[in-house]
Amino acid sequence: MERPHEELARLIAFSGYRNINAGTATRMGSLGVTPEAFFSLEPRALAAMTGLKPDYFSDSRRKEALDAGRREAEFVSRSNVRAIYHTDSGYPRRLAECSDAPAMLFTAGNSTTDYAHAVAIVGTRHATSYGAEFTRRLVEELADALDSIVIISGLAYGIDIAAHKAAISAGIPTGAVLAHGLNTIYPADHRDHARRIVADGGFIATEYRSIDSIHRGNFLARNRIVAGMADVTVVVESDLRGGAMATARIASAYNREVMAAPGRAFDPYSRGCNALIASHTASLIRDAADLIETAGWTPKPREGEQQSLDFELGEEQRGIIDFINANPGATVNDICTGIGIPYSRLSGILFEMEMDDILISLPGGRYGVTAKTR
Structure with missing residues (x-):
């Protein structure tokens, strides 16, 4: 409205x-x-x-x-821009869980920013051929393995734009988080890519107004939105310092899964990824199967394979309902802590329960049970 x-x-x-x-x-x-x-x-x-x-x-x-x-x-x-206040139902539900999320988000393109599975892929602006190919294969495998998935990144040079292009090529939506208002696109070289993202069912999002100047600090602030909108953040290539490393640390602080692609010890743009893995800030990722296992997601059945009933999911759903009944207005973090389901898996379960009219999303990233469930 x-x-x-x-x-x-x-x-x-x-x-x-x-x-x-x-x-x-x-x-x-x-x-x-x-x-x-x-x-x-x-x-x-x-x-x-x-x-x-x-x-x-x-x-x-x-x-x-x-x-x-x-x-x-x-x-x-x-x-044709949407201004979404943080208490609006259209505000990204994962981002709503973050206390430092922007009070207002401006978006263009698809009005849907929430999917059952959300993966942020970030990395250096100086991507190598290895990094670009790793990104392409990962996104392609994720698109084949999962329904309702979105790829989040920052529309920057290097790994970011490789992730967006891979998602478009794989036929899945991608969301670009900008460090400036929606009156322009930076870098200008990526204007056509931004148009393609919107045309192909993705979205562009920012906390900045059209009247706001572009400052260096905007790009660091933007990283928290990239991390906040995703269940899992994947760092493909990075040196020891940079925006991708900041995004990984933020995602970890949000209690989200962080993964990193390993590289050779002396490659400059593998040092950051290797350090994240060595410090146990990130899990090692080789392919989509690693990510799906770490996140606790269930891949869609392959062609000709019969879908089996997931009785474990039913138990988890009942546990979530019992917890929310005992703690009305519980947040994702409350539920995650209270019943011990990893955030990346819990987020997808909550999404499915909303779609099945079992739960209702409340302002401020909180949840309640529907009347038919009580």
């Missing part, structure tokens, strides 16, 4: 305000500071409600933010 222009402008302005993300927005909301209140109450009243200094809520700063929000709302309405 489309929001009124002024309501959308307030949400965009609030989401883009200094130091506000999904976590801080939720905490402010619990104190009575809604986006509407944020722009209507006096600075002293807001300071008293939140414990922050009145200067943070200065009239001039809030007016500037609201004016910018109105300009961005106009861009959204004329550009």
Whole structure:
């Protein structure tokens, strides 16, 4: 449902305000500071409600933010862009579990960003022929082995664009997370690839507005969205430092699976992957079978093979329902900790239970059981 222009402008302005993300927005909301209140109450009243200094809520700063929000709302309405607030049902459910997720996400292309299986593939901008071929084969094998899968990456040179191109070639959706607004594509060389991603049923996503400048820090911040939208993050090639290594660390901190492709000890762009494996931050990946086993996923039956009943899944579903009944509004992390199912497997089970109308997704990445299940 489309929001009124002024309501959308307030949400965009609030989401883009200094130091506000999904976590801080939720905490402010619990104190009575809604986006509407944020722009209507006096600075002293807001300071008293939140414990922050009145200067943070200065009239001039809030007016500037609201004016910018109105300009961005106009861009959204004329550009076929979706502005998804973190409490909206269309907000990516995996990302909603991350406390530092953006309060607002802007997307273009397919309105579906959630799939049963989500894999982020990242790596160096200086991909070797080995890295590009490894990426192509991995994506091709995943497409053959799994239903409802999306490949997430950052549209950068090297491994990122190899992952997107491999997904398009394999006929599965891919999502590109940008470090800038949707008014442009960087690098410019990848504009045609971005159009193809959208045309082939994928999506482009960003936390940045069209009026935001491109800064170096944006690219590091973007990595948390790549990691947050995926069950498993795969690092194909990387030196010891770089964006892919940061993405791996973030994914690990989110309690998501991290995997890395091994390489020769003295190859510069294998040193990071080898270090992730040696430190047990990442599991070693050779092919899609390794990933599927690590994630605890069930591959689709091969042609001519009869699908067997998965009684274990039924037990897991019952355990999830019992846990949510005992802990209404539980998050994925709550369920993961409470019943001990790995996040990568749990995420797919929850998705299937939603599709079967067993569970309902609530704002803030929480879950409840449907009336027919109670």
